[in-house]
Amino acid sequence: MERIPILKLGDILLVTIQVELHDELAMTLQEDLTQKLARTQAKGVLIDVSGLEILDSFIGRALAQIAGIARVMDATTVLVGMRPAVAITLIELGMTLSGIRTALNVERGMKLLAEATGEPGVPPSPP
Amino acid sequence: MERIPILKLGDILLVTIQVELHDELAMTLQEDLTQKLARTQAKGVLIDVSGLEILDSFIGRALAQIAGIARVMDATTVLVGMRPAVAITLIELGMTLSGIRTALNVERGMKLLAEATGEPGVPPSPP
Numbered sequence: 001m002e003r004i005p006i007l008k009l010g011d012i013l014l015v016t017i018q019v020e021l022h023d024e025l026a027m028t029l030q031e032d033l034t035q036k037l038a039r040t041q042a043k044g045v046l047i048d049v050s051g052l053e054i055l056d057s058f059i060g061r062a063l064a065q066i067a068g069i070a071r072v073m074d075a076t077t078v079l080v081g082m083r084p085a086v087a088i089t090l091i092e093l094g095m096t097l098s099g100i101r102t103a104l105n106v107e108r109g110m111k112l113l114a115e116a117t118g119e120p121g122v123p124p125s126p127p
Numbered sequence: 128m129e130r131i132p133i134l135k136l137g138d139i140l141l142v143t144i145q146v147e148l149h150d151e152l153a154m155t156l157q158e159d160l161t162q163k164l165a166r167t168q169a170k171g172v173l174i175d176v177s178g179l180e181i182l183d184s185f186i187g188r189a190l191a192q193i194a195g196i197a198r199v200m201d202a203t204t205v206l207v208g209m210r211p212a213v214a215i216t217l218i219e220l221g222m223t224l225s226g227i228r229t230a231l232n233v234e235r236g237m238k239l240l241a242e243a244t245g246e247p248g249v250p251p252s253p254p
Contacts, residue, residue, distance in 0.1 A: 005143060005178040005208065007233045009136070014233075016132060016143045051132040081132065106134045106141075 004029045006036050012044040012113055018051035026062040030069060037073045044113035045070045048106055050081030060095045067100045076116045080109035131156050133163050139171040139240055145178035153189040164200045171240035172197045175233055177208030187222045194227045203243045207236035
């Protein structure tokens with residue numbers, strides 16, 4: 001069965017979405033993430049959508065739902081890696097993704113989560 | 128065009144492979160990774176294959192090639208997240224993935240890379 005992998009990085013769960021999130025896959029992801037949040041007691045969820053060329057209202061809703069679930073399980077969700085064209089389309093469609101924090105890339109997302117949860121994130125790379 | 132995202136985490140590039148690596152996609156990944164290695168001067172590459180149910184000889188060769196390219200660009204590659212069934216099949220097929228280091232999951236892979244490159248990895252999560 002098709003599944004989206006959830007990677008544990010310290011106190012953070014990283015989900016990289018590369019394929020179109022259809023109905024069943026979104027449900028599986030929600031279930032997997034809930035179980036992993038319970039098992040790992042992670043404090044943050046990073047959802048990377050840099051692999052997506054299209055982010056439609058269905059995916060937007062699915063992501064908002066995932067963020068909602070994470071919130072009640074005491075974890076903060078940050079959406080990262082949105083392509084410029086995707087961001088433009090989202091706003092044109094009237095979707096503001098309210099309730100989901102966003103960051104430009106995974107590193108900034110980790111920093112944001114570290115600030116939000118008070119945990120140390122990935123050390124910055126040397127300049 | 129279909130692309131596999133490459134995420135930068137500190138000094139490490141993380142590649143999560145979730146879709147069957149066909150010819151063109153493997154080539155694109157090699158090019159993208161080479162450019163990103165040059166641009167970010169990353170010291171390690173983590174390839175997560177936990178999303179793959181099948182790892183055939185083509186993907187095996189593509190991964191070995193990527194590890195080879197990374198090596199000449201002064202980066203260490205670690206393959207992580209291989210499913211038990213995939214590991215069994217690989218060995219049955221006579222593929223030993225020689226030349227590629229492996230680790231059970233992303234966290235252990237990061238630790239291995241940190242040891243190999245002498246850089247601090249992701250801080251361990253509290254017990």
